[in-house]
Amino acid sequence: MFNFLFGIVLARLLVPEDFGLLVTVQIFTGVAGLIAGGGMGQALVRSKEASEHDFNAVFTLQLGMCVLIYGFFYTIAPFFARWYQEPLYETLLRVTALNFLLRPLVGNHNAWLHREMRFKAHSIIALVTGIVVSLASIFMAWMGMGVWSLALSGILGSLVNWILLSRQTPLRPQLAFDRATMRKVSGVGIKFSMLDIVSYLRGQTSNFVIGRIAGPAAVGLFNKAESLAKLPFTTLSSAVYQPLFRAMAAEQGNIDRSKYLYFQSVTLLLVYTLPAYITFSWLAEPFITVVYGPKWVEAAAPLSILAWAWIFSCFNHPAGALLAAQNRLGQELLVQIISLVLNILACIIGMRWGLTGVAWGLLATRLYTLSHMGFLVSKCIPVRTRDYVSAIKPGLILGSMTCFALFASWAFSPIESATVQQAIYLGGALIAAGLAFISSLLFLPIPEITTESDRWKKSLRLMKTNQDKK
Numbered sequence: 292m293f294n295f296l297f298g299i300v301l302a303r304l305l306v307p308e309d310f311g312l313l314v315t316v317q318i319f320t321g322v323a324g325l326i327a328g329g330g331m332g333q334a335l336v337r338s339k340e341a342s343e344h345d346f347n348a349v350f351t352l353q354l355g356m357c358v359l360i361y362g363f364f365y366t367i368a369p370f371f372a373r374w375y376q377e378p379l380y381e382t383l384l385r386v387t388a389l390n391f392l393l394r395p396l397v398g399n400h401n402a403w404l405h406r407e408m409r410f411k412a413h414s415i416i417a418l419v420t421g422i423v424v425s426l427a428s429i430f431m432a433w434m435g436m437g438v439w440s441l442a443l444s445g446i447l448g449s450l451v452n453w454i455l456l457s458r459q460t461p462l463r464p465q466l467a468f469d470r471a472t473m474r475k476v477s478g479v480g481i482k483f484s485m486l487d488i489v490s491y492l493r494g495q496t497s498n499f500v501i502g503r504i505a506g507p508a509a510v511g512l513f514n515k516a517e518s519l520a521k522l523p524f525t526t527l528s529s530a531v532y533q534p535l536f537r538a539m540a541a542e543q544g545n546i547d548r549s550k551y552l553y554f555q556s557v558t559l560l561l562v563y564t565l566p567a568y569i570t571f572s573w574l575a576e577p578f579i580t581v582v583y584g585p586k587w588v589e590a591a592a593p594l595s596i597l598a599w600a601w602i603f604s605c606f607n608h609p610a611g612a613l614l615a616a617q618n619r620l621g622q623e624l625l626v627q628i629i630s631l632v633l634n635i636l637a638c639i640i641g642m643r644w645g646l647t648g649v650a651w652g653l654l655a656t657r658l659y660t661l662s663h664m665g666f667l668v669s670k671c672i673p674v675r676t677r678d679y680v681s682a683i684k685p686g687l688i689l690g691s692m693t694c695f696a697l698f699a700s701w702a703f704s705p706i707e708s709a710t711v712q713q714a715i716y717l718g719g720a721l722i723a724a725g726l727a728f729i730s731s732l733l734f735l736p737i738p739e740i741t742t743e744s745d746r747w748k749k750s751l752r753l754m755k756t757n758q759d760k761k
Contacts, residue, residue, distance in 0.1 A: 294425060295522065297428075301428060305440070307509075309440075310438075311502065311507030311508055311510035312379065312380070312383065313438055314507075315502045317387070318499050320390070321495065322492065323363075326488065327357045327395075346402070347466070349402075353395040354466075357392060361391045368385045369381050387445065390449050393450065393453055400453070401413065404460060412459050416456055416459065420455065423447065424444045424445065431443060489627040489628055493627060493630050496634040496635050497649055498514060501513050501649065509646065512587065512646060516597055517593070519590075523571070524604050527563055528560075531609075532612055535556055539552055539613055549672055550673065550674070550678075553609050556608075557605055560609070561687075562743070566692075566693035566728045571594060571595070571598040574721070575591040577714075577716060577720075578594075581713050589646065592646065597653065601657075603660065605686075606661055606664065607661060610623075613668060617671050626660060626664060626667070634652075634656050637649070638653070641653075684737070688735065689731045699723065700719050701716075
C-alpha cells in the first residue's frame with residue numbers, strides 16, 4: 292500500500308518518459324539478474340539440507356557471475372545507447388548495473404529466510420526498504436532529477452535491503468570455492484532459472500516491442516497500466532507462493548492434500564482479487580485521470596483490459612507452485628516458452644491499434660496459458676468440473692455484488708468530463724464497491740469461505756471468541 296501511494300506521488304512529479312527510460316534498461320538487466328541468480332536460491336530453499344558452507348559456495352559463484360555481468364553492461368553501454376538512439380542510456384545502464392555487485396549478498400540472506408520460513412521478517416524488511424526507496428525517489432524527483440530519481444533510489448534500496456537482511460540471519464558470507472556444491476545447486480537451480488527467465492521475458496515482451504516501435508513515453512504509459520493491473524494479485528501472491536510451494540513440496544506424495552491446497556489458494560486469490568479487478572476495469576479512466584493526472588490518461592484503456600488478463604493468474608500461480616512441488620518444472624517451462632512466442636506476436640500485431648491493441652493481444656495469450664496450465668494440473672491431481680465451480684463460486688458472488696454497487700454508483704452519479712465531477716464519482720464508486728465487498732465477505736452465507744469470513748469477524752470483534760465467552 293505504501294509503495295502504491297508513493298508511486299502516485301512519483302507519477303505526479305515525473306513524466307511517462309522517465310519511467311519508460313528506466314523500464315527499457317531494466318528489460319535487459321532483469322534478464323541478466325535471473326541468469327546471475329541461476330535459481331540457486333530456490334535450490335537452497337528446496338534442498339533437504341543446506342549448511343553455511345553451501346550458502347558460502349553459492350555466494351562465491353554468484354559473486355563471480357555478477358562481476359562479469361557488470362563488466363559486460365559497462366562495456367556495451369555505448370552501443371546500447373546508439374541502438375536506441377538515446378545518449379542518456381549509456382550512463383543510465385552503467386549506473387543501474389551497479390546493483391549486480393550487491394545481488395549475491397542480498398540473495399543469500401533472502402534464501403536463508405525463505406528456507407527457515409521466516410516470511411514475516413522478510414515482509415517487514417521489504418516494507419521498510421520500500422518506504423526508504425520511495426521517500427528517496429520522491430525527494431530526488433522533487434529536486435528535478437528525473438529518471439535518476441528512480442535509478443539512484445534503486446541502488447539505495449539494495450544497500451538498505453542488504454543491511455537489514457544481514458541483521459536477521461546468522462550468515463556471514465565468505466569466499467568458498469566448492470565445485471561439488473556448486474554443481475549440485477546449479478543443477479537443480481537451472482530448472483528454476485530457465486522458468487524464471489522465460490516467464491520474465493514473457494512479461495517484458497510488451498515493453499520491448501513498444502519501446503522499439505513507439506519510444507520510452509509509450510513504454511511508461513503501458514507499464515503504468517500493467518503495473519496497476521497486476522497490483523491486486525502481486526500484493527497477495529508474494530505472501531502466498533512461497534508458503535504454498537513449501538507446503539506442497541512437503542506433501543508431494545499426498546495427492547488429496549495437494550489438491551486441497553491448490554483449490555483453496557485459487558478460492559482465496561479470487562475472493563480478494565476479482566472484486567478489485569472488476570473495480571479497476573470499471574473505473575480505469577476516472578481513476579487514472581484523478582489519481583495520476585491527465586498526462587497519464589492514455590494508460591486507462593489498456594488498464595481496463597489488462598485487469599481481466601491478470602485474473603487468470605489466480606489459477607496459473609497456484610498451478611505453478613503445484614508443478615514445481617511435483618518436479619514438473621519442464622512442463623511449465625514449455626507453457627511459458629509458447630506463451631512468450633504468442634506474446635511477441637500479440638504485441639507486434641497489436642501495436643497496429645496502439646496500446647489498446649497490445650492489451651487485447653496479451654489477454655488472448657493469457658487465455659491460452661490458463662487452458663494449458665489447467666491441463667497440466669489435471670495430470671498431477673484428480674480434478675472435476677465441480678471442483679473448479681466450487682473454487683470460483685465465492686469470488687464470483689463477491690465480484691457480482693461489487694459490480695452491482697459500481698453500476699448503482701454510475702446510475703445515480705453519471706460520470707462527467709470535469710475533473711472535480713470525476714473525483715466525486717470515483718470516490719463514491721470506490722466507497723460503494725468497498726462496502727459491497729466487505730459486507731458480502733462478512734455476512735453472505737458462502738460455505739467455501741466460512742473460515743475466512745469468521746477470521747475477519749473475530750479480527751473486527753464482530754464475533755465472540757472462546758476467550759471472550761469465558
